[in-house]
Amino acid sequence: MDIPRILRSAIQQRMFPGAVVGTVDSKGVERIYCCGKSQYIEGEPLTACSIFDAASLTKVLPTSVLALMAIDQQACSLTTPVHTILPRFTGPHSRGVTVQHLLTHTVPYEIPLSKLKNRSAEEIFNTIVTTGFSRSPGRDYAYCNATSIVLGRVVEALWGQPLDVLGQTRLFSPLGMKDTTLHTPRSMGRVVPTEVDTWRGRVIRGEVHDESAWVLQDLLTPGSAGLFTTAPDILRFLQVLLHAPQQLFSEAMCDLIVQNYGEPLGKSIGLGFERNQPRYMGSYVSPGTVGKTGFTGCHFVADRTKGKGLVLLSNSTYPRRKYDARRIDRVRRAVTDSFFLKRFLL
Known part of the structure; x- marks a missing residue:
């Protein structure tokens, strides 16, 4: 499997200072790959315990x-x-x-x-x-x-x-996602920075990266961004989604989630999830595969047919955000293809 090599190549191309990838196979066996640091200069080496701002993964979870x-x-x-x-x-x-x-x-x-x-x-x-x-x-x-x-x-x-209360009591705690929160994480030493932000005038670390979500927190918990999590925690969610979905949903709901609601529009759209998106899911997942990306450089993929899932967490927005998503999508696609079928050169 070429995941470490792909991550090292991405770091050399300055797509991100570092990343953590977690995988779960059809037997439920998990693996974690850590590469790089939290910052290009003077950053801490990333570990499985590194906490990332998962951006729009919030839209799915919770x-x-x-x-x-x-x-x-x-x-x-x-x-x-x-x-x-x-x-x-x-x-x-x-x-x-x-x-x-x-x-x-x-x-x-x-x-x-x-x-x-x-x-x-x-x-x-x-x-x-x-x-x-x-x-x-x-x-x-x-x-x-x-x-x-x-x-x-x-x-x-x-x-x-x-x-935030619902996420904690109905999802994060029951699933054992001990480092996942919609608040500033308690273990700030493990939090990976997302950007040197000129608008806020500081390094963004432990506060939601998305500006409108950051402002809205004065009034409500935004459903769009603000999730902080680790690769092992997302793997816990994927384990349930792939191998024990009854912990969350009825069988009928599991079927509804993977249906294509975009067929009349000529698109592939899942229910609450993104569905069949080759730009980051690659070419070797099954029809009906679901997932989600996050602007900070994160994504997850869940293939129920193969019983396999993957999460990539990175801070590709550090030190400055990149507006061309095609660069990070190349990394997402390469990592996902490497896990789901064969070697894939970045």
């Missing part, structure tokens, strides 16, 4: 997973209109938005939240829930942080608790 669990327990359905759960969700075409639209990112948001980062948390959230849309939902795939922020509020309304 946000989508908690929503799917709520549906499983009949707290709502996929066709439940969002405005019946969140009365504040108003504006043109908003009444047609359902929970399924949130889970499949087919809500036609056109809000660039990055341009709202200098506003207050209340102003940002009010914009998200009251602006409305120029067209009806379900007609296009429109990936947007705002969608997951709304889903997070839906989850809170359905369960009657804050998202």
